[in-house]
Amino acid sequence: MHYLLxxxxxxxxxxxxxxxxxxxxxxxxxxxxVPLAVAVQRAPLARRLTTATASVVFTIPSLALFVxxxxxxxxxLLDEANVIVALTSYTxxxxxxxxxxxxxxxxxxxxxxxxxxxxxxxxxIMKVDLPLAIPNLIAGLRVVVVTNIAMxxxxxxxxxxxxxxxxxxxxxxxxxxxxxxxxxxxFTLAVVIDxxxxxxxxxxxxxxxxxx
Amino acid sequence: MNFVRQAIAYLLTVRNWxxxxxxxxxxxxxxxxxxxxxxxAALIAVPLGLIIGHTRRGTLLVVGTVNALRSLPTMGVLLLxxxxxxxGAAPTLVALALLGxxxxxxxxxxxxxxxxxxxxDAARALGMTETQVLRRVEVPNALPAILGGLRNATxxxxxxxxxxxxxxxxxxxxxxxxxxxxxxFHLALVGALAVAALALVLDGVLAAAVWAxxxxxxxxxxxxxxxxxxxxx
Numbered sequence: 393m394h395y396l397l398x399x400x401x402x403x404x405x406x407x408x409x410x411x412x413x414x415x416x417x418x419x420x421x422x423x424x425x426v427p428l429a430v431a432v433q434r435a436p437l438a439r440r441l442t443t444a445t446a447s448v449v450f451t452i453p454s455l456a457l458f459v460x461x462x463x464x465x466x467x468x469l470l471d472e473a474n475v476i477v478a479l480t481s482y483t484x485x486x487x488x489x490x491x492x493x494x495x496x497x498x499x500x501x502x503x504x505x506x507x508x509x510x511x512x513x514x515x516x517i518m519k520v521d522l523p524l525a526i527p528n529l530i531a532g533l534r535v536v537v538v539t540n541i542a543m544x545x546x547x548x549x550x551x552x553x554x555x556x557x558x559x560x561x562x563x564x565x566x567x568x569x570x571x572x573x574x575x576x577x578x579f580t581l582a583v584v585i586d587x588x589x590x591x592x593x594x595x596x597x598x599x600x601x602x603x604x
Numbered sequence: 605m606n607f608v609r610q611a612i613a614y615l616l617t618v619r620n621w622x623x624x625x626x627x628x629x630x631x632x633x634x635x636x637x638x639x640x641x642x643x644x645a646a647l648i649a650v651p652l653g654l655i656i657g658h659t660r661r662g663t664l665l666v667v668g669t670v671n672a673l674r675s676l677p678t679m680g681v682l683l684l685x686x687x688x689x690x691x692g693a694a695p696t697l698v699a700l701a702l703l704g705x706x707x708x709x710x711x712x713x714x715x716x717x718x719x720x721x722x723x724x725d726a727a728r729a730l731g732m733t734e735t736q737v738l739r740r741v742e743v744p745n746a747l748p749a750i751l752g753g754l755r756n757a758t759x760x761x762x763x764x765x766x767x768x769x770x771x772x773x774x775x776x777x778x779x780x781x782x783x784x785x786x787x788x789f790h791l792a793l794v795g796a797l798a799v800a801a802l803a804l805v806l807d808g809v810l811a812a813a814v815w816a817x818x819x820x821x822x823x824x825x826x827x828x829x830x831x832x833x834x835x836x837x
């Protein structure tokens with residue numbers, strides 16, 4: 393605790409880096425997963441290929457990906473781009489499955505009703521299918537965000553920024569205070585951001601709380 | 605691309621696989637950490653998940669514990685443990701076990717709580733005791749979910765066991781950490797490829813286990829498969 397209070401500037405700077413590395417991939421992953429899921433939902437072969445690729449991507453350990461990506465991308469080992477690409481892949485892999493499952497649960501009658509009301513396909517997807525997928529998407533997002541925040545700290549083992557630096561630094565200089573400060577800060581960050589996502593989900597789905 | 609060629613050459617050399625610090629030994633260490641951590645996690649999470657799923661009491665406890673444990677940075681817990689309790693396997697294994705608990709707990713709880721209430725009521729009506737209901741109805745029906753939880757936990761533990769090397773332990777992480785420290789990047793790549801391959805294989809095995817455990821299919825050989833044509837509905 394003492395360490396945290398005496399190193400507030402450090403904490404702020406590292407938190408900014410940490411959140412950038414953890415959350416930018418979430419936005420990028422969303423931008424990839426949602427259109428991809430919509431595109432392949434009704435194409436069995438493409439869908440199989442997508443889900444198979446997604447599960448393989450998700451299986452590769454993050455630290456391994458941080459090391460392999462520079463070779464593939466031609467970046468340097470400590471480049472932030474490696475972390476962003478790695479976490480974007482995980483995010484997209486997890487969310488594409490969540491969105492596909494959600495789209496599958498939209499009742500056929502609802503689709504037909506929208507079609508009967510004269511909704512063109514794209515409008516129907518935007519205004520009917522995707523909003524109904526929000527609860528699933530939120531559940532996926534919560535897992536992804538908490539995992540990403542933890543994964544960025546693992547990156548500190550190979551020297552990639554963020555609050556994980558307090559873990560490796562504290563370990564190497566025998567300062568348990570510094571490690572505890574890092575754990576507290578990361579735990580709080582994860583809980584707060586998780587709460588914000590739940591809140592955003594509630595705001596985005598007012599119909600789930602409608603009076604019957 | 606030179607690193608890649610060197611890494612592949614390293615992996616294809618028999619000499620690098622043998623000996624006390626060879627790839628085979630490191631792989632065995634990695635599997636050992638993973639197995640012990642998962643065993644400990646299962647010992648805590650599965651009974652707790654079964655009880656809470658069966659009684660439906662303490663659901664909030666599950667959700668709270670799962671979320672809190674997921675938010676805990678394992679990396680920090682691991683290094684703190686080593687710092688406070690000294691080098692050695694115990695602190696690392698405790699941290700890895702903590703990492704495995706949330707997935708196993710969530711899978712077990714959700715699996716048992718999600719069993720068709722009609723099946724549970726039918727079992728009670730037949731005069732089964734609560735223990736029998738749990739053992740003969742709820743566990744078999746929840747098995748795919750429980751194994752699914754184990755699958756997620758395994759992925760996380762295998763990936764994170766790499767960090768054990770940072771705390772001066774063995775495992776495949778040694779190649780990664782030493783390779784980077786000594787600027788032998790092809791060694792780091794060897795470690796990365798080996799961990800990724802191990803994760804893919806274990807995931808494949810557990811995916812098969814989930815498939816085999818699907819209730820009512822007789823895939824586990826618990827009872828003879830019924831002939832489709834003579835099944836009365």
